[in-house]
Amino acid sequence: QQQVKQSPQSLIVQKGGIPIINCAYENTAFDYFPWYQQFPGKGPALLIAIRPDVSEKKEGRFTISFNKSAKQFSLHIMDSQPGDSATYFCAASSATGANNLFFGTGTRLTVIP
């Protein structure tokens, strides 16, 4: 059973556009929600993360919006660039136990010049 559901599977935007990737979870024990960026043949790289005590976090061109009551969170990429073309994964973890990450299935983003 997929613990974190991610959509869309793929996304194409023009340079300067604002792609939005959405994730939803069921486990209310999750208390840490990171986003990772992955290029082909590379490991995932941590982009930005949020905890449930805030509704929004911004780092550079990347913003996470978090809705605790709906158990949803999303990534917005402002002023997207061709270099942002990659696969993006949302994830979630709980401080109890191993604190391992449960990943979504990924969104393949293409930014057209």
Add this chain to the structure above:
Amino acid sequence: DTGVSQDPRHKITKRGQNVTFRCDPISEHNRLYWYRQTLGQGPEFLTYFQNEAQLEKSRLLSDRFSAERPKGSFSTLEIQRTEQGDSAMYLCASSSEMNTEAFFGQGTRLTVV
């Protein structure tokens, strides 16, 4: 380079052979994780170490898989009697007890022929 290091980057092996992968975490990190990622999917948790103790194993980790972290520093993941279904990217990640952020290595791409 102070990031997570994995070796080898690529491994091709014949079905039935044993393979071993190595992970060197970020030096001050006492938590180490192994994940497996198949094409088009997010990483899936395999196992977790805190220092030298293996504290959690996923059901994905069949009895052909074994992981060690003998001195609480580097870790090895061994797969015995490899099967074609073991073909995947094996990722290692590390984090500290004080900070949830997990950093991934570049992964080892295993192909079983």
